[in-house]
Amino acid sequence: MTTTDSPALERLSRLPVANIGDAMERLNVCHSAVRSTWEGARLAGPALTVLTRPGDNLYVHRAIEAVRPGQVIVVAGGGDETRALIGELIAGRAKAAGCAGFVLDGAVRDVAVIRALGMPVFARAVTPAGPYKNGPGALDVPVAIGGVVVSPGDYVLGDDDGVAVVTPATATDIAEKAEAKNAQEDAARAAIAEALGEPFPTG
Numbered sequence: 001m002t003t004t005d006s007p008a009l010e011r012l013s014r015l016p017v018a019n020i021g022d023a024m025e026r027l028n029v030c031h032s033a034v035r036s037t038w039e040g041a042r043l044a045g046p047a048l049t050v051l052t053r054p055g056d057n058l059y060v061h062r063a064i065e066a067v068r069p070g071q072v073i074v075v076a077g078g079g080d081e082t083r084a085l086i087g088e089l090i091a092g093r094a095k096a097a098g099c100a101g102f103v104l105d106g107a108v109r110d111v112a113v114i115r116a117l118g119m120p121v122f123a124r125a126v127t128p129a130g131p132y133k134n135g136p137g138a139l140d141v142p143v144a145i146g147g148v149v150v151s152p153g154d155y156v157l158g159d160d161d162g163v164a165v166v167t168p169a170t171a172t173d174i175a176e177k178a179e180a181k182n183a184q185e186d187a188a189r190a191a192i193a194e195a196l197g198e199p200f201p202t203g
């Protein structure tokens with residue numbers, strides 16, 4: 001599924017994640033430690049979930065074989081920051097498969113190349129230390145990422161502020177509320193720009 005297959009996801013993908021979080025009564029936003037590895041990355045897509053033993057990426061490799069275009073690979077790695085669950089090779093293979101990006105409750109490496117690939121990767125940490133590849137793990141199970149439950153197919157949105165998760169059943173309603181919040185803020189930005197005597201910057 002790509003963002004264009006779901007009108008609600010497509011609408012959410014155009015909005016700041018902060019507005020999406022506000023539209024969910026400020027719930028369902030991942031812990032601030034889960035951050036983009038490069039500035040300007042934007043992430044939007046349904047989740048392919050992965051549960052893995054901390055520091056082990058056997059099931060991330062399985063996810064690369066299973067991923068469908070537009071999906072975001074969401075890896076619950078127990079918050080481990082000591083071993084990178086993915087690097088440039090996995091990111092490149094994922095890009096070739098049409099994957100929209102990664103959210104890791106764990107660490108990443110090879111970030112300069114991941115940035116050059118333009119692959120959105122949100123993670124807790126960067127480390128050169130590599131992962132083990134023994135398992136155990138699971139695909140397509142509900143997981144927790146930075147304190148937020150992500151079920152398979154949930155919409156995952158990310159930008160420079162962080163990551164939010166929206167269930168497909170609520171996505172149209174949340175998109176509507178987030179658009180209203182953004183429009184309200186547009187009016188505030190216009191008033192501030194006038195006071196500043198210069199255009200309000202865009203992100």
Ligand SMILES: O=C([O-])CC(=O)C(=O)O
Pocket residue numbers: 057084085086087088089090091109110130131
């Ligand atoms: O060794 C690994 O599995 C992770 C890695 O660095 C890569 O994907 O480039």
Ligand SMILES: [Mg+2]
Pocket residue numbers: 087088089109110
């Ligand atoms: Mg590597």
